[in-house]
Amino acid sequence: MLRYIIKRILIGIPILFLVITTVFFAFRLIPGDAARILAGDEAPIERVEQIRTELGLDRPVLVQYGAYLAGIARGDLGVSFSSRRPVAVEIGTRFGNTFSLALAAIGLATLVGIVLGVISALFRGKLADHVVTVIALLGISVPVFWLGLLMMQLFSVELGWLPAAGHGTWRHFIMPTITLSVFSIAFITRMTRSSLLETIAQDYVRTARAKGVRERLVLLLHSLRNALLPVTIVVGLRFGYMVGGAVITEEVFAWPGLGRLLILAVGQRDIPLVQGLLLVFATSFVVVNLLVDVLYAFLDPRIRHR
Amino acid sequence: MPLLEVDGLKTHFFGKGGVTKAVDGVSFTLDRGEILGIVGESGSGKSVTSLSIMRLVDHPGRVVGGTMRFEGRDLLTLNREEMRQLRGRRMSMIFQEPGTSMNPVLTVGFQIGEAIRSHERVPAEEVRRRTIELMDMVGIPDAKQRLRQYPHQFSGGMLQRLMIAMGLALSPSLLIADEPVTALDVTIQAQILDLLKQLRDTTDAAVLLITHDMGVVAETCDRVVVMYLGAIVEEAPVTELFDNPKHPYTQGLLGSIPSIEEKVDWLQAIPGTIPNPTDIPSGCRFSNRCPKVMDVCHKIDPALLTVGEEHRVACHLYEEQESRDG
Numbered sequence: 004m005l006r007y008i009i010k011r012i013l014i015g016i017p018i019l020f021l022v023i024t025t026v027f028f029a030f031r032l033i034p035g036d037a038a039r040i041l042a043g044d045e046a047p048i049e050r051v052e053q054i055r056t057e058l059g060l061d062r063p064v065l066v067q068y069g070a071y072l073a074g075i076a077r078g079d080l081g082v083s084f085s086s087r088r089p090v091a092v093e094i095g096t097r098f099g100n101t102f103s104l105a106l107a108a109i110g111l112a113t114l115v116g117i118v119l120g121v122i123s124a125l126f127r128g129k130l131a132d133h134v135v136t137v138i139a140l141l142g143i144s145v146p147v148f149w150l151g152l153l154m155m156q157l158f159s160v161e162l163g164w165l166p167a168a169g170h171g172t173w174r175h176f177i178m179p180t181i182t183l184s185v186f187s188i189a190f191i192t193r194m195t196r197s198s199l200l201e202t203i204a205q206d207y208v209r210t211a212r213a214k215g216v217r218e219r220l221v222l223l224l225h226s227l228r229n230a231l232l233p234v235t236i237v238v239g240l241r242f243g244y245m246v247g248g249a250v251i252t253e254e255v256f257a258w259p260g261l262g263r264l265l266i267l268a269v270g271q272r273d274i275p276l277v278q279g280l281l282l283v284f285a286t287s288f289v290v291v292n293l294l295v296d297v298l299y300a301f302l303d304p305r306i307r308h309r
Numbered sequence: 310m311p312l313l314e315v316d317g318l319k320t321h322f323f324g325k326g327g328v329t330k331a332v333d334g335v336s337f338t339l340d341r342g343e344i345l346g347i348v349g350e351s352g353s354g355k356s357v358t359s360l361s362i363m364r365l366v367d368h369p370g371r372v373v374g375g376t377m378r379f380e381g382r383d384l385l386t387l388n389r390e391e392m393r394q395l396r397g398r399r400m401s402m403i404f405q406e407p408g409t410s411m412n413p414v415l416t417v418g419f420q421i422g423e424a425i426r427s428h429e430r431v432p433a434e435e436v437r438r439r440t441i442e443l444m445d446m447v448g449i450p451d452a453k454q455r456l457r458q459y460p461h462q463f464s465g466g467m468l469q470r471l472m473i474a475m476g477l478a479l480s481p482s483l484l485i486a487d488e489p490v491t492a493l494d495v496t497i498q499a500q501i502l503d504l505l506k507q508l509r510d511t512t513d514a515a516v517l518l519i520t521h522d523m524g525v526v527a528e529t530c531d532r533v534v535v536m537y538l539g540a541i542v543e544e545a546p547v548t549e550l551f552d553n554p555k556h557p558y559t560q561g562l563l564g565s566i567p568s569i570e571e572k573v574d575w576l577q578a579i580p581g582t583i584p585n586p587t588d589i590p591s592g593c594r595f596s597n598r599c600p601k602v603m604d605v606c607h608k609i610d611p612a613l614l615t616v617g618e619e620h621r622v623a624c625h626l627y628e629e630q631e632s633r634d635g
């Protein structure tokens with residue numbers, strides 16, 4: 004088990020390294036002079052050159068790359084062009100908001116998705132199954148911003164039950180959480196359904212019945228337990244996306260998280276900040292995947308013993 | 310009173326493409342301490358028969374006719390909980406594919422113990438002790454350690470032993486073994502069959518042994534039932550069947566093998582193809598392949614007739630003989 008975890012971590016490191024490198028060089032290929040952008044269109048050429056030197060943009064690319072790597076190793080992601088504050092600080096103050104929203108959303112999605120999926124599978128072909136299938140289809144196809152605005156109109160503007168935007172209390176969480184989780188709910192529902200149907204037909208489930216195991220245990224321990232193995236992976240993937248991909252939800256509800264920060268940073272061509280954000284997104288994704296792999300190995304002895 | 314009495318059992322599958330009469334009027338009895346073989350080509354309804362007895366036939370299949378009496382109780386009248394209490398305690402079943410028949414994410418010790426825990430309230434320590442005992446009994450070395458291992462850490466033969474241990478946990482009076490050795494190599498096959506015989510000798514359990522393999526039948530069984538397309542075409546004690554096969558189908562099966570010890574591929578043993586069970590030939594179900602087919606065979610389905618001591622056959626060739634004798 005320990006060996007497996009170490010192996011997974013060792014595989015994760017080169018992936019991260021690749022991400023860092025790609026992000027770094029991609030920004031060197033984008034047209035536009037960072038120093039000129041920062042100085043502003045009216046600034047004299049001397050000022051531009053001064054900024055270039057300050058930021059070290061005049062050095063050879065490989066030297067810059069080395070400095071960048073060294074910085075990351077120290078936890079230094081550079082300084083935001085626009086706010087002049089360290090990128091690490093900018094990200095750090097908002098990471099918690101994004102993370103807590105993602106956590107709430109994945110929690111909701113997992114719970115609701117599994118329950119709906121199980122209902123759907125147990126009542127296969129019956130009314131309940133059809134209803135759940137339609138819900139899931141809607142959930143997969145509904146545009147996130149539209150759903151967000153619709154809820155906002157209904158619950159904030161019309162009924163006045165929930166705050167329309169912002170952040171602070173648990174009531175602020177409700178609509179963004181639902182908005183962010185809808186796609187995942189649908190996805191996890193479908194996955195749970197198909198996986199459970201497949202598991203129920205397995206030989207070992209019949210074996211359990213043949214030895215007189217109680218039906219409740221046949222379902223929970225022999226069917227659902229195994230059916231949830233692939234669901235774990237989907238949940239992990241969705242969570243990884245949420246940490247980096249809550250851009251629309253955060254924008255709609257003015258949620259002070261990394262997604263909004265990214266929109267801001269892109270708009271201002273704040274290259275260090277964009278770079279830092281992409282790095283954090285990629286790292287979260289890799290870390291979440293690592294955790295999922297470890298969890299999976301913990302749940303499935305066939306992998307643990309490899 | 311026999312331990313198990315199956316009478317006129319019909320189990321049909323109601324699929325989209327029509328009704329599959331997988332088992333269509335099967336009757337036999339099984340006594341305590343007896344090993345009864347069921348043989349027949351693939352698709353003849355052997356597995357469905359055994360699943361019907363366990364009442365484990367899945368949708369879209371259903372038992373649509375007949376009765377099954379086990380230890381004097383009519384199985385078809387029992388409710389779910391009563392049936393659950395019989396399964397694993399009074400009647401057990403082991404399956405053809407040991408590799409897929411155990412849950413891959415639970416330890417083998419847990420899965421054997423589960424058979425005990427499902428029926429008795431006993432402390433964990435006793436479950437463990439009995440699990441080890443069972444594993445010892447079926448010949449798994451190092452049971453104390455190995456009970457914490459998972460199915461993928463065992464070979465096919467060892468898994469089948471574990472399945473048997475699971476089935477025997479509560480000394481049931483009936484063990485149904487659905488092709489228990491088909492997936493195993495020859496030496497392991499012999500060991501497993503010995504184990505079944507030993508079991509019968511020591512506990513007086515009855516065994517319903519389902520197989521493709523005439524060699525296995527000759528070695529292990531006391532009596533044999535030959536199935537074809539969901540029905541029994543012949544039934545006799547083992548030696549009688551091998552010495553004096555009556556049904557053209559049985560003759561075909563036996564005639565094509567030089568010695569009963571040798572394996573034979575059933576599908577090649579008899580010319581012609583098995584009809585689809587959604588479309589069983591009218592009259593005798595074997596008539597489209599039978600070398601001795603007569604006019605009457607296409608019109609009338611032959612009944613099972615007694616043609617000798619404990620010897621029954623469903624074929625028009627023997628009808629006169631019976632009426633002469635009787």
Ligand SMILES: Nc1ncnc2c1ncn2[C@@H]1O[C@H](COP(=O)(O)OP(=O)(O)OP(=O)(O)O)[C@@H](O)[C@H]1O
Binds near residue numbers: 331369
């Ligand atoms: N779940 C099912 N749905 C539809 N038909 C089924 C189902 N299970 C079995 N059957 C049909 O019932 C018939 C008998 O099947 P059964 O499994 O009992 O054969 P068998 O004698 O055990 O064959 P084998 O030697 O291959 O195991 C087959 O024609 C099969 O197609």
Ligand code: SF4
Binds near residue numbers: 594626
């Ligand atoms: S009844 Fe007729 S067709 Fe059927 S086995 Fe006997 S001889 Fe052949």
Ligand SMILES: [Mg+2]
Binds near residue numbers: 355356357487
């Ligand atoms: Mg079978």
